[in-house]
Amino acid sequence: MGNLMSDAFLGLNREELVTRMNEFDEPAYRASQLLEAVYRQRVESIEQISTLPQQLRLKLADIGWTIGLPKIEKRFVSQDGTVRYLMAFNDGQSVETVWMPEGDEGESGDGSEAGDPVSGSGRAWGRATICISSQVGCAVDCQFCLTALLGVKRNLSAGEIVGQVCAVLRDQKVSPPQDRINLVFMGMGEPFLNYENFMKAVRLLAEEVGVPESRMTVSTAGIVPRIDDFGQEPIRPKLAISLNASNDEMRSLLMPLNRKWNLEKLMAAARQFPLRNRERITFEYVLLNGVNDSIEDAKAVAELLRGMRAKVNLIALNPGPGIQFSTPGEDTVTAFQHVLMKAGLPAFVRRPRGRDIFAACGQLKRTVEIAAAPAP
Ligand code: SAH
16 A cells, blocks of 8 residues: 555645656646645545646556545534534544634524534635644643543644645635634644644645634643744744643643643743734633632732733633543632733633534544434
């Protein structure tokens, strides 16, 4: 079968495509045709690239080249319009990608529409966010996250990261930049432990797929040296950091990586991160009932972030099997939020999306065995 990974067009940039076309004795403009077909039209097979001469299409297919779109193995559709996709790659590994429409249609909440994914085809809709995975599983081992239970199987290639977006855009029949698509690298895995592939995917998404970098956000559990590298990137998403605790003792319990990169190191990296005009760093904070959700915790968080261009996204724990924590009540969440806002920190409560289909933050575990029926 040869090396399957290197025989896919998805993941190759302009320079690499020009080199490949050279090797095939083809003119350089074939690279432009391929970029257009793969990233803009999002064709499924080489056969469908009508701009290439038939002979070349046959030749490429013959020597085993493919587009490399991941296969949508399953779709779970939530009452709130969220769709959780199970995406399978060449080697049989799979990850999850989540489509979250916003606005009227996404919020219809009418169970009868649950089988009909929102599509941009001719209908007015607001905007949507795609949540992308960067690794199969995760090595970071946060105690409240379901993905951690998988351990890490492998990194995704740049093509597999971009491929998730292309497959979802294709399935939903939408196209950036006409359709307002936000991308969040907040799915399975730790993007900063797969830094090179993640960054290559970002550049392809910005330059070839057409999603502006200002519409992308990456979240890290706090891989400090990569936060520094990330700040130097000419093209980069916005930065979010998973804080989740107000002191080292608690953070080390919840997120073992805090023993390596503690709050002092993390906050130093955050404070010296070169922000752009009007940009803020987002700090995510998962509220665990009776664990990190007190008024004192809120005050300590406000103290940690004092004077920074920051905002806080509060996430009430999304529960899951094997997770020993519980979700705080709404009044606890609101009280926490108010302490932050009184201290002058913008604080938002992240609405859970697709909890009923295990698509919400921290729930991505390739859960196939759930009550919600897969969409046809
Ligand atoms: N590994 C990266 C990217 C994942 S982002 C990171 O940790 O930032 C996923 C976000 O969901 C993180 O902010 C994480 O703290 C949060 N999260 C994890 N498990 C959760 C759960 N069970 N309920 C709510 N949020 C959770």
